[in-house]
Amino acid sequence: MSKLTDLTIASALTGLDNKDFTAVELAQAHIDAMAEHSALNAFITETPDIALKQAESSDKRRASGDAGALDGIPLAIKDLFCTNGVQTTAASRILEGFIPQYESTVTQKLFDDGAVMLGKTNLDEFAMGSSNTTSYYGNVINPWKREGDDTDLTPGGSSGGSAAAVAAQICMGATGTDTGGSIRQPASFCGITGMKPTYGRCSRWGTIAFASSLDQAGTFARSVEDNALLLRSMSGHDPKDSTSANKSVPDFAAALTGDIKGKVIGIPKEYRVDGMPEEISALWQRGIEWLESAGATTIEVSLPHTHYALATYYVIAPAEASSNLARYDGVRFGHRAKEDDLTDMYEITRAEGFGEEVKRRIMIGTYALSSGYYDAYYIKAQKVRRLISQDFLSAFEKCDALLTPTAPSSAFAIGENEDDPIKMYLNDVFTVPASLAGLPGISIPAGVDAQGLPLGLQVIGRPWDEETVFKVAGVVENLAQFAYVPQTVKRLPHD
Amino acid sequence: MAKMVQGETGDWEIVIGMEIHAQISIESKLFSGASTKFGAAPNTQVSLVDAAMPGMLPVLNEKCVEQAVRTGLGLNSQINTYSVFARKNYFYPDLPQGYQISQFEDPIVGKGEIEIDLPDGNVKNIGITRLHLEQDAGKSVHDQHPKKTYVDLNRSGCALMEIVSEPDISGPEEATAYLSKIRMILRYLETCDGNMDEGSMRADVNISVRKPGDALGTRAEIKNVNSLKAVQQCIEFEARRQVDLIEDGEKVAQETRLWDPVKLETRSMRSKEDAHDYRYFPDPDLLPLTFKQSWVDEIKQTLPELPDQKKHRFMNDFALSRYDASVLIAERSRADYYEDVAQERDTKLAANWVINELLGILRKNDKTLEESPISAEQLGALIALISDDTISGKIAKDVFAEMFSSGKSAATIVDEKGLKQVTDTGAIETIIDEVLAENPDNVAAYKGGKDKLFGFFVGQVMKKSQGKANPAAVNKLLKGKLG
Numbered sequence: 001m002s003k004l005t006d007l008t009i010a011s012a013l014t015g016l017d018n019k020d021f022t023a024v025e026l027a028q029a030h031i032d033a034m035a036e037h038s039a040l041n042a043f044i045t046e047t048p049d050i051a052l053k054q055a056e057s058s059d060k061r062r063a064s065g066d067a068g069a070l071d072g073i074p075l076a077i078k079d080l081f082c083t084n085g086v087q088t089t090a091a092s093r094i095l096e097g098f099i100p101q102y103e104s105t106v107t108q109k110l111f112d113d114g115a116v117m118l119g120k121t122n123l124d125e126f127a128m129g130s131s132n133t134t135s136y137y138g139n140v141i142n143p144w145k146r147e148g149d150d151t152d153l154t155p156g157g158s159s160g161g162s163a164a165a166v167a168a169q170i171c172m173g174a175t176g177t178d179t180g181g182s183i184r185q186p187a188s189f190c191g192i193t194g195m196k197p198t199y200g201r202c203s204r205w206g207t208i209a210f211a212s213s214l215d216q217a218g219t220f221a222r223s224v225e226d227n228a229l230l231l232r233s234m235s236g237h238d239p240k241d242s243t244s245a246n247k248s249v250p251d252f253a254a255a256l257t258g259d260i261k262g263k264v265i266g267i268p269k270e271y272r273v274d275g276m277p278e279e280i281s282a283l284w285q286r287g288i289e290w291l292e293s294a295g296a297t298t299i300e301v302s303l304p305h306t307h308y309a310l311a312t313y314y315v316i317a318p319a320e321a322s323s324n325l326a327r328y329d330g331v332r333f334g335h336r337a338k339e340d341d342l343t344d345m346y347e348i349t350r351a352e353g354f355g356e357e358v359k360r361r362i363m364i365g366t367y368a369l370s371s372g373y374y375d376a377y378y379i380k381a382q383k384v385r386r387l388i389s390q391d392f393l394s395a396f397e398k399c400d401a402l403l404t405p406t407a408p409s410s411a412f413a414i415g416e417n418e419d420d421p422i423k424m425y426l427n428d429v430f431t432v433p434a435s436l437a438g439l440p441g442i443s444i445p446a447g448v449d450a451q452g453l454p455l456g457l458q459v460i461g462r463p464w465d466e467e468t469v470f471k472v473a474g475v476v477e478n479l480a481q482f483a484y485v486p487q488t489v490k491r492l493p494h495d
Numbered sequence: 496m497a498k499m500v501q502g503e504t505g506d507w508e509i510v511i512g513m514e515i516h517a518q519i520s521i522e523s524k525l526f527s528g529a530s531t532k533f534g535a536a537p538n539t540q541v542s543l544v545d546a547a548m549p550g551m552l553p554v555l556n557e558k559c560v561e562q563a564v565r566t567g568l569g570l571n572s573q574i575n576t577y578s579v580f581a582r583k584n585y586f587y588p589d590l591p592q593g594y595q596i597s598q599f600e601d602p603i604v605g606k607g608e609i610e611i612d613l614p615d616g617n618v619k620n621i622g623i624t625r626l627h628l629e630q631d632a633g634k635s636v637h638d639q640h641p642k643k644t645y646v647d648l649n650r651s652g653c654a655l656m657e658i659v660s661e662p663d664i665s666g667p668e669e670a671t672a673y674l675s676k677i678r679m680i681l682r683y684l685e686t687c688d689g690n691m692d693e694g695s696m697r698a699d700v701n702i703s704v705r706k707p708g709d710a711l712g713t714r715a716e717i718k719n720v721n722s723l724k725a726v727q728q729c730i731e732f733e734a735r736r737q738v739d740l741i742e743d744g745e746k747v748a749q750e751t752r753l754w755d756p757v758k759l760e761t762r763s764m765r766s767k768e769d770a771h772d773y774r775y776f777p778d779p780d781l782l783p784l785t786f787k788q789s790w791v792d793e794i795k796q797t798l799p800e801l802p803d804q805k806k807h808r809f810m811n812d813f814a815l816s817r818y819d820a821s822v823l824i825a826e827r828s829r830a831d832y833y834e835d836v837a838q839e840r841d842t843k844l845a846a847n848w849v850i851n852e853l854l855g856i857l858r859k860n861d862k863t864l865e866e867s868p869i870s871a872e873q874l875g876a877l878i879a880l881i882s883d884d885t886i887s888g889k890i891a892k893d894v895f896a897e898m899f900s901s902g903k904s905a906a907t908i909v910d911e912k913g914l915k916q917v918t919d920t921g922a923i924e925t926i927i928d929e930v931l932a933e934n935p936d937n938v939a940a941y942k943g944g945k946d947k948l949f950g951f952f953v954g955q956v957m958k959k960s961q962g963k964a965n966p967a968a969v970n971k972l973l974k975g976k977l978g
Contacts, residue, residue: 082550095549102543104550206550212779241552242781320779323582326593327547331646340642346586369584369774378776 004029005169009073009226010253012172016062016072023062023072027055027116030074033170034118037488040141042155042165044079045087046119054116061114070233071114076165076174079120080127081107081217082206086117090208091125091135094328094335094353104206105238106175106217113233118171121161125355126325127182127210130427132160133414134357142190142411143168143486147452153411156186156427159220163190166220167486173221173230179210180313181407181431183218184443188406188456191445191484193473194220195227198463199438200245202231203238209324211317212243214435224444224474228252231466247464255467256474261295265472266399270306271430273408279449280405287403287446287457290479291472301399303391308384309433310425315368315381316436321358322365328353360421389437396462401472404430406443406456430458440466442473446480454484498666500704502738507704509734510711511664512624515677517656517687518631518695519562525630525654526553526596533693537636537647545652547591552780555580559654560784562686563603563628564794566656569684569801570623570677572607574791580628580781584774589633589646597629597657599775603784609680610803611672612821621673622661631655650694656687662701662711667727674698674726675825679802683827697721702730703747704737712737713747717761719754729754733761805830813842822850828864829854835871840878848878852892856899868902869895877905885909886916890962918965923956923972926964930955931976941977949973 004026007015015021031048051074058072082088082100089095103111111117124134131154132140140160142153144167155164159176163186166174176183178196187194195218202217209215219230232253237246267288272281288298330336330349337348354362368377395402408429417424434441440463443456457476461469499506524531527544544551567574581599582592604626610618633651637644658677664670678696681687689696698721703714715737717729737747751770752761777783800808802824809820809830823833823846837845853874857867877895880886886894886909897908909915917923930952931938941948956969 088549090549098549100548100550102548204550205552208549209780240554242554243779319776323584323594323774323776326584326586327549327591329586329588329593331588332546332591333548342588342644366774369776371772371774374774374776 005033007172008223009070009172009221009229010223012073013070016067023055023058023116024052026072027051027074027118030118030171033168034165037143037168037170040143040164040168040488041138042121042140042161042168042170043076043119044089044091044122044135044137044161047086047117048119050086051116051118054111058114058116068112068114070110070229072116073114073173074116074118074171075110075230076118076121076162076171077107078123078159078162078175078177080123080177080208081175082208083107083117083120086120088120088208089137090127091123091137092328092353092355092358093136094350095333096136096335098334100206102206105203105240106207106234108206109236110175110230110233115233121159121165121174123161124158124182125358126208126321127158127177127179127215128321128357128361129157130181130185130424131412131414131417132157132186133418134355136355139414140164141414143488144189144191144411144453145487149451152414153453154189154414154416156189156407156411158182158186159194160186162220163187163192163194166190166192166222167489169489173219173226175230175234176218176220177207177210178216178218178431178435179214179317180435181428183220184431184441184456184458185407185427187220187443188445188454189411191454191482191486192220192222193224193227193442193444193477194218195231195442195466195469196435196440197231197235197466198245198440200243201235201247201440201464201466203236203241203244205238205240205244211320212324213320214313214317216438224442224470224477225253225256227442228256228470245464250467252466252470255471257471258294258475258478260291260472260475263296263401263468263472264399265291265296265298266301266395266402267298268303268306268395268402268404269300270303271404273429276405276408277449280408280455283447283455283457284403284405287476290476291403294475294479296472298403299399301395301402303388303395303433305384305387305391306433309388309436310429312381312384312388313428313432313436314364314425315377316385318361318365319368319378320365322362322369325354325358325362357421385436388433392434392437392439392460400462401468402460403472404458404460406430406458410449410451410453410455434460439463440469442469444473444476444480445482445484446476447482448484452484454482498668500734500738502742504742506707507734507738508707509666509730510662510703510705510714511666511670511730512662512701512714513660513664513670513673514699514701515658515674516697516699517566517658517677517681517689519559519654519656520685520688521556521558521562521654523556523558524652525556525559525628527652529652531653533695535649537645537649539649541648541651545591545648547593553596553778555781555784556654559628560603560786561794562654563626563656564791565684565798566658566681566686567604567607567626568791568795568798569680569686570604570607570609570626570658572623572626573605575601575603575605576786576788576791577601578603578627578784580778580784581775582778585771587632587635588644589635589648589651591633591648591651595630595632596778596781598627601783602627609676611669611676612817613672614668616817619669621663621669624659624661626656626658629655629657667730670700670726670730671723674723676802679825683799683801691722694721698726700726700729702733702737704734704741712741713749715747715749715761716751717754718751718764719756721756725754725756728759729761732759736761799827813837813846815843815846819846819850822854826864832864832871836875836878838875840875841882844878844881845875848874852895856896868900869898873898873904880905880909884916884918884965886914887962887966890914890916914963916965917960917963918968920968920972923960923964923968924976926956926959927952927969927972927976930959938977949977952977
C-alpha cells in the first residue's frame with residue numbers, strides 16, 4: 001500500500017470504506033506531514049487537535065453507516081474562511097487574534113459532509129497578491145525547486161498556503177478563493193489542480209471579502225476528480241448570500257466520463273501574448289493536440305477585449321476592496337492602536353494593521369471611486385467588464401469550452417517581481433478575464449518547464465457548466481500523465 | 496402666501512427643501528433579522544451583520560421594500576420597479592461597515608406631489624423629489640465618561656426611508672405643514688409611527704434666501720431638527736442669519752449646520768471643503784432590486800383612504816368646513832372615531848362635539864383618544880339625545896362631564912339624575928302660570944311695553960324646571976300667555 005498521504009480523496013474514501021485504515025490514522029499521517037513541512041510556512045494556524053477529534057467522530061459515523069460524502073478526509077482551509085472558535089486572520093495583522101463566533105457556509109458544508117480540518121492556510125494579505133509574499137505571517141515556500149537549485153520559490157497567490165499544502169501532501173485537498181486567479185495561478189505553480197467555479201456557485205457568507213463581485217470560493221486537490229468531489233460539497237444556494245445562485249448542484253464527478261467526442265474547444269487568439277515563454281506555447285499546443293486526439297474539435301476564437309482585462313480588474317477589485325476593508329477600523333475587533341483621538345486611532349490602527357500591498361490597493365480603489373474620477377475609472381471599468389463578458393458569451397456560441405495556459409510563467413523566486421507591482425499583476429493576465437466574466441475555470445498540471453517546474457493549462461467554461469470544465473480537464477489530466485512530485489516531498493522520508 | 500423676511504434692503508424670500516428620515520415600522524432591520532424595538536438595553540439588538548463582522552453579508556428584508564412602495568404610493572409618487580443599493584462610504588465609530596447601504600442614482604421611488612394645508616385655509620402642492628431606502632447608523636454616546644465615547648449598535652441597520660422634497664417650501668409655516676402632512680400620511684399608511692421623540696422621524700432642512708424673482712441663493716443644510724417646533728425656529732433663525740450676512744456684504748457658505756435646540760441657533764458643522772466624498776458605488780453584495788408592476792398594483796389595492804381623500808369626503812359628504820375636516824383627519828384614529836360618532840346622526844353636531852368637547856377635555860386631562868373613557872358609541876348616543884330633544888345642549892354638557900368621569904352612558908346619567916327635557920306643554924304651562932302669578936309687577940311692566948322682560952320670564956321658567964324645560968316650547972308658550 002502506498003503512503004496514506006499519497007492517496008487521492010477518491011481512493012482514501014474507498015480505503016476508509018474498506019477499513020484499510022481509519023480516519024484517525026489518516027488524520028495522524030497528515031498531521032505528521034504538516035509537522036515535517038512546517039518550514040514551508042503553509043499554515044498560519046495548525047489545528048491538529050480539532051483534526052483528531054473530527055477524525056474520531058468520523059470513524060464512529062462510518063462504523064454506524066452514517067458517513068458523509070467527505071467523511072474523514074483531511075483538508076486545509078484558507079485563512080480567509082471564518083471558522084468558529086479558530087483564529088481567522090486573512091493573513092493580516094489587523095485581524096491577529098480574531099476568533100470568529102460563526103462558521104463560513106463553505107466550511108460548514110464541508111464539515112457537514114464529514115471533512116476534517118488540519119489548519120488554516122497562509123495567503124497573501126486579504127488575498128491581495130500573486131506570490132504569497134504580502135502575508136503578515138511570512139511568505140509560503142513552494143515545495144517545488146528548480147532542478148539543481150535550492151532557491152526558495154513562491155507558491156503563487158493568493159491561495160499559496162493551500163496550494164503548497166496540497167502539493168506537499170500535507171492535506172488531501174484544500175479550500176481556496178479566487179478573485180482574479182488566486183486558485184488557478186498557485187495550482188499551476190504548485191503542480192496541482194485548482195478549480196474556481198462560476199461566481200455564485202459557492203456562498204460567500206463568512207468568507208472575508210476582498211472584491212465582492214469577483215470573490216469565489218474554490219478547491220485544490222491532486223486530481224480533477226478530487227476537485228469535483230470537494231466542489232460538490234461546498235456548493236449550493238445560501239439565502240444568507242444575495243449573490244449566491246439558486247441552482248441545483250450536479251454530481252460533478254459523474255461528468256468525468258472522458259468522452260469529449262464532438263465537443264468544440266475554443267483557442268482564444270488574444271492569449272498568445274508577446275513574450276510568452278516558448279515552453280508555455282508548446283505546452284498549450286500539446287494540450288490542443290490531446291483534446292483533438294480524444295475526439296474534440298478545436299477552433300480559434302477571438303476575445304477582442306482581453307487586452308483591457310487587467311486594467312479593468314485593477315480598477316474594480318481595488319474599488320470594492322477599499323470599501324470592504326473600511327470595517328477594519330479598530331472599533332469592534334482586531335488590532336487597535338492606543339490613541340485618544342478618533343482620527344489618530346483610525347489612521348494608526350490601519351497604518352499598523354495593513355501591509356504595503358493592501359494599502360496600495362485601498363489607495364487605488366479610493367481614488368477610482370472619488371468624486372470627479374468615478375466616471376472615468378469605475379464606470380468605464382464596469383462598461384469594459386460587460387464587453388469582456390460579452391466576448392466570452394459570443395465565443396461560447398461557437399465552442400463548449402476554452403483552453404489556455406494558466407499563467408505566463410512557472411513559479412518564480414521569492415522576492416522576484418517585488419520591485420514592480422505591475423509586473424506582479426501580469427501573473428494574472430490569463431486568469432483575470434474569466435474572473436471578470438464570473439466563469440468557471442480550472443488549472444490542471446500538464447507538464448514541466450526546462451527547470452523542472454510545473455506548468456498548468458486552464459479550461460474555462462460557460463456559466464454554470466462546471467461539468468464540461470471538469471470533463472475536458474479530466475481528458476487533459478489523463479493524457480498529460482503528470483506524475484512529477486515536488487523535490488521537497490521526495491526528499492523527506494515519510495516511513 | 497410665502498412668508499418674507501424683512502431686511503434693510505427690502506423683502507427676502509425663503510426657499511426650503513426638506514429631507515425627512517422616517518424609520519420603517521417593522522420588526523426587523525433592513526438587511527438583518529435583528530429586532531428594531533425601541534428602548535432595549537444597549538447592544539442587545541445587534542446581529543453579526545449589524546456589527547459588520549468579517550465575511551457578513553446583507554440580505555434585503557422584503558417587508559421593508561413593501562413599506563417603501565406603500566409610502567411611495569401614498570405620496571402620489573412614481574414607483575421604480577428597478578432600483579439599486581449603493582454604498583455611501585465614510586468612517587464613524589457608530590457606522591460599523593465603514594459605509595452606509597443606501598440608494599443613490601436609482602431610488603425605489605421617484606417624483607411625486609403632496610398637498611399641504613396652510614393656516615390661512617389655502618392649500619399648496621409640494622413636489623417630492625424621491626424616496627430611497629437606507630440603513631440607519633448606530634448611536635454614539637458621549638455623556639457616560641469624561642473621555643470615552645460609547646457606541647450602541649441597536650439602531651445600526653434599522654430601515655429608513657429618506658423622503659426628499661423639491662425646494663417648494665417657502666417659510667416656517669409651510670415647512671411645519673409639510674412635515675405634519677408627511678407624518679400624517681406615513682401614520683395612515685402605518686409605514687412609520689412618526690414618533691419624533693424616539694427619533695423614528697427626523698428632518699434635515701435646506702434653507703436659502705433670495706430676492707423675489709432672483710435665482711436660488713446658496714443653501715445651508717441644517718441637521719438635528721427633530722420636532723415641529725424646531726423646524727419653525729431653525730428656519731426663522733437661519734433665514735435671518737443669511738439675510739443679515741448678505742446685507743452686510745458677506746456670502747452665505749454652502750455648509751452643513753447643526754440646530755442647537757437649547758441655544759436656539761444654528762452653527763457650522765463642516766464646510767464644503769471638509770465635506771465628505773462619499774464615494775458612492777453600487778453595493779456588489781446586493782443585486783439590483785427589481786419587482787413587477789403587478790405587485791405594485793396589488794399593494795395599491797390595499798392602501799387605506801389617505802388624509803386628503805378623507806378630508807374631501809368629510810367636506811362633501813358631511814358638509815363640514817375645511818377647518819373641521821382638517822382637524823378630524825389629522826389622525827386616522829380620530830377620523831375613525833368621528834365617523835363612528837356621526838353615523839346616522841347630525842354630522843355637524845358630531846364634529847362640534849368631537850372637536851370642541853371631546854378633544855378639549857382629553858387635552859385638559861392629558862389623555863389620548865385611545866385612552867378616552869367615552870367611546871364613540873357613547874358620544875354618539877349623547878348626540879342622539881340632543882337631536883331628539885331628550886336633553887338640551889346645555890344639559891348635555893353636564894352629562895358629558897359626568898360620562899367622562901364615571902364612564903357611564905348618557906342614558907343612564909339622564910335617567911339617574913332625572914335630566915330628561917320637559918316637552919310636555921301641560922307641564923310647562925303649569926310652570927309658566929306659577930311664574931306669572933309670582934311676578935304680577937313684571938307682567939304689568941311687560942304688557943306696558945318693557946319687551947326686554949321676556950328674557951326674565953324665560954330664565955325664571957327654566958330655573959323652576961331645573962333646566963329641563965325645552966327652551967323652544969317655553970318661548971312659544973310664554974309668548975302665547977303674555978299675548
